[in-house]
Amino acid sequence: MISAPALYAALPISVLVAIGFIRKWRSRNWGKCVSNTCLRGKTFLITGANSGIGLETAKALVRRKARVIFACRDITKAKEAINAIRKEQPSGGELIPMQLDLASFESIENFVEVIKAGFHKIDVLINNAGVVVPLSQDEKTKEGFEIHFGVNHLGHFYLTNLLLDHLKRASPSRIVVVSSTLHERAKLDFNDLNLRAEIEKAKQGRVSQRHNLGYCNSKLMNAYFVRALADRLRDSGIDVHACCPGFCYTNLFRNSVRWYHYILMFPVVLLFMRSAKQGSETVVYCASDYSIEGRSGKFYRDCAEYNSKYPFNKEEEIKLWNISEELIKARKPL
Numbered sequence: 565m566i567s568a569p570a571l572y573a574a575l576p577i578s579v580l581v582a583i584g585f586i587r588k589w590r591s592r593n594w595g596k597c598v599s600n601t602c603l604r605g606k607t608f609l610i611t612g613a614n615s616g617i618g619l620e621t622a623k624a625l626v627r628r629k630a631r632v633i634f635a636c637r638d639i640t641k642a643k644e645a646i647n648a649i650r651k652e653q654p655s656g657g658e659l660i661p662m663q664l665d666l667a668s669f670e671s672i673e674n675f676v677e678v679i680k681a682g683f684h685k686i687d688v689l690i691n692n693a694g695v696v697v698p699l700s701q702d703e704k705t706k707e708g709f710e711i712h713f714g715v716n717h718l719g720h721f722y723l724t725n726l727l728l729d730h731l732k733r734a735s736p737s738r739i740v741v742v743s744s745t746l747h748e749r750a751k752l753d754f755n756d757l758n759l760r761a762e763i764e765k766a767k768q769g770r771v772s773q774r775h776n777l778g779y780c781n782s783k784l785m786n787a788y789f790v791r792a793l794a795d796r797l798r799d800s801g802i803d804v805h806a807c808c809p810g811f812c813y814t815n816l817f818r819n820s821v822r823w824y825h826y827i828l829m830f831p832v833v834l835l836f837m838r839s840a841k842q843g844s845e846t847v848v849y850c851a852s853d854y855s856i857e858g859r860s861g862k863f864y865r866d867c868a869e870y871n872s873k874y875p876f877n878k879e880e881e882i883k884l885w886n887i888s889e890e891l892i893k894a895r896k897p898l
């Protein structure tokens with residue numbers, strides 16, 4: 565006879581085991597970067613390398629002896645991350661902490677000055693940092709741009725353009741932009757890139773909490789930036805790749821997740837969400853796999869090319885480029 569307590573225990577255990585198997589089965593489609601060539605002598609610059617996908621990307625590259633610059637908003641967090649990695653792999657590549665706040669043009673400019681003084685070339689720039697903030701909080705960058713537009717797009721747009729000479733010097737070199745398939749839900753209004761209308765609606769509680777237009781738009785701008793830049797850099801020896809890491813549990817949702825979401829989301833997390841390490845695979849692939857060298861301007865997911873459902877068009881692409889340049893010159897929303 566099986567005792568009653570054993571039966572009570574058997575049910576949740578078998579559910580967990582079943583979920584474990586389903587997760588394992590699903591994860592076989594998530595892709596793995598098989599490239600493991602030594603990266604000694606190569607310099608990688610990762611924005612937001614102290615947390616989540618950026619941190620796991622840094623770990624993977626350091627394991628292959630790369631030199632990695634941690635461009636982080638909070639230098640203490642950068643140093644803590646570096647110390648933790650050094651403990652894990654004392655014989656890995658060189659790790660360098662640096663301060664960069666993408667929500668401030670001045671910080672970006674100072675950062676680039678220091679890079680230019682200290683490094684001769686950058687082999688791979690990984691634009692990974694990103695934020696998700698509920699629109700109702702109406703958060704802005706130092707220059708007054710809507711936070712997703714300002715940090716996820718404009719800040720990286722400016723940083724990348726300032727670093728192009730350093731990337732050219734390392735060619736064949738790469739720029740990897742961490743976008744998201746959520747770009748497919750974007751709706752760009754060039755008369756309101758700072759989303760004043762949407763923010764007003766959000767403040768009145770008239771928009772869905774789950775659909776953050778600011779974030780989706782910024783991820784579309786990432787994808788457009790890659791396409792435009794790849795065009796401009798044709799035959800320069802610099803490849804530009806966009807990628808989506810997949811849906812991962814990281815700190816990204818810290819501003820929008822409440823405690824009860826963790827309970828409600830638990831099954832979703834187990835079944836659908838990747839670890840930051842699993843998410844980093846496609847980023848590492850785009851940053852280091854030789855098989856895609858020379859194939860610039862594409863979008864990747866699950867370590868394979870991804871066909872976006874967004875109807876990209878050249879006019880929108882150029883318009884966004886032009887406006888971004890103008891706004892950086894103006895140093896304020898127009």
Ligand SMILES: NC(=O)c1ccc[n+]([C@@H]2O[C@H](COP(=O)([O-])OP(=O)(O)OC[C@H]3O[C@@H](n4cnc5c(N)ncnc54)[C@H](OP(=O)(O)O)[C@@H]3O)[C@@H](O)[C@H]2O)c1
Nearest residue numbers: 612615616617637665666667693694744811812814815816
């Ligand atoms: N997680 C997902 O499901 C998912 C899905 C698709 C795409 N992505 C993309 O993946 C990228 C990495 O996100 P994650 O999931 O790893 O999130 P995360 O753990 O929150 O990491 C984001 C990083 O960006 C940094 N950052 C934020 N604002 C910054 C600023 N103003 N200046 C400099 N750095 C700043 C953060 O620094 P602090 O630690 O100091 O805040 C952190 O290091 C993002 O671009 C995100 O859009 C994520």
Ligand SMILES: *[C@@H]1O[C@H](CO)[C@@H](O)[C@H](O)[C@H]1NC(C)=O
Nearest residue numbers: 879880882883884885886887
């Ligand atoms: C973008 O800027 C270029 C150069 O200033 C200009 O020739 C072009 O017409 C602009 N295109 C759009 C769509 O704004």
